[in-house]
Amino acid sequence: MSAVVILSMALTPLTSLLIARLSPKPVQDAESAEGVDFAKDLRGQVLIIGFGRFAQVVSQPLLARDVDVSIIENDVEMIQAASQFGFKVYYGDGTQLHTLRASGAEEAEMVLVCVDKPEAADRIVELVKSEFPTTRIMARAFDRGHSMRLIQAGVDYQIRETFESALKFGERALVELGLDEHEAAATIGDVRRRDEARLDLQLTGGLKAGRQLMRGNMPTPQPAPYIKPRREGRLLNEDEAGPAAPDTRREPADT
Numbered sequence: 728m729s730a731v732v733i734l735s736m737a738l739t740p741l742t743s744l745l746i747a748r749l750s751p752k753p754v755q756d757a758e759s760a761e762g763v764d765f766a767k768d769l770r771g772q773v774l775i776i777g778f779g780r781f782a783q784v785v786s787q788p789l790l791a792r793d794v795d796v797s798i799i800e801n802d803v804e805m806i807q808a809a810s811q812f813g814f815k816v817y818y819g820d821g822t823q824l825h826t827l828r829a830s831g832a833e834e835a836e837m838v839l840v841c842v843d844k845p846e847a848a849d850r851i852v853e854l855v856k857s858e859f860p861t862t863r864i865m866a867r868a869f870d871r872g873h874s875m876r877l878i879q880a881g882v883d884y885q886i887r888e889t890f891e892s893a894l895k896f897g898e899r900a901l902v903e904l905g906l907d908e909h910e911a912a913a914t915i916g917d918v919r920r921r922d923e924a925r926l927d928l929q930l931t932g933g934l935k936a937g938r939q940l941m942r943g944n945m946p947t948p949q950p951a952p953y954i955k956p957r958r959e960g961r962l963l964n965e966d967e968a969g970p971a972a973p974d975t976r977r978e979p980a981d982t
Contacts (some may be wrong), residue, residue, distance in 0.1 A: 757818045760803045762810055766819035769831040771797030776830075776851060777842035778809055778823035781867050781888055785841060786814075793935040799830050822850040824858060833859045840882075845873045852880045875930055894918065 757763050774793040775782050782798070789796055800806050800818035806816045819826040821842065832838055838855055840848050848866055855864055864886040868874040877885040894915050901911040921940045928937035 760807065761801055763806050763818050766799045766817040766826060766830040769797040769799075769817065769829065770834055771795045771831055772835065773797070773837050773839060774830055774832055774835040775797070775839045776800075777840070778805060778814070778816050778842055778865075779841065781843070782839070782841035783809075785839060797831055797835070799826065813908060821845050822854070824854055827851075827854060827858070827871055832862060835854050835862055837863045839865065842867070843869075845869040845876075848873070849876060849880070852877060852882055856881055859863075871926070871929070872934060874926065875934075878930060889920075 757765070773789060775786060775796060775798045778786075778800040786796060786798070795933050798809075798814065798816045799821060799907055800809075800816050801818065801820045801927050803818065806818060809816045817830070821827060821830075821840070827833075832855060838851075838859075840851050842848050845868075848869075852864055852866060855862055861948065864882045866882045868877055868885045868887045870887060874885050874887055898911050898915045898919075901914060902908055906914075925937035925940040928940075
């Protein structure tokens with residue numbers, strides 16, 4: 728009995744600490760959070776929806792040219808963190824029509840959809856296209872399939888979130904391996920053109936279309952018989968066989 732009591736007393740603090748660490752953090756309420764204002768009567772030339780790592784970079788060239796930018800985000804902690812770096816970000820869910828109206832989407836010249844959830848981006852694009860048809864839309868795409876959906880939805884511009892950075896990464900890898908910088912840039916240009924052509928084919932033929940434009944690292948399989956014959960074949964009646972046909976094979980053209 729004494730051992731059980733002592734053991735339970737010793738484990739209680741550890742158990743409490745483990746439960747505290749494993750329990751999900753409480754989500755802050757936007758209405759009571761310090762320094763968080765709801766989107767209302769915003770009138771920016773450009774409306775940015777979502778302010779994660781992608782939008783933070785996107786905002787820099789716009790602010791460098793003194794473009795009037797309004798920003799909304801539905802993550803309270805992100806809003807509070809952004810304020811420490813000189814950003815005024817308003818709380819708002821861009822998938823709601825009343826939020827878009829309060830954020831000035833109707834008067835904005837352009838809406839930049841920078842949210843990180845594809846389904847949320849699709850909903851925002853759908854609302855803006857139907858309710859504010861004169862507003863131009865640029866959208867961050869999650870992957871290739873999402874790019875296709877955004878194009879079909881009628882956005883003015885879309886880009887896969889990692890595409891350009893991956894191309895720059897690959898270009899630098901070529902240079903580090905000893906390739907001339909101009910040759911590396913030309914190679915990246917070829918990759919870009921192939922990707923654009925493949926995307927065009929996929930819009931009509933689905934994701935599997937245009938696979939021939941994508942380079943893979945597997946060798947091209949050579950056709951071969953399932954079972955190799957033990958000896959060379961011969962005619963059953965050699966006397967009735969005509970003269971051998973001339974060899975008309977040609978060397979492959981230089982491509």
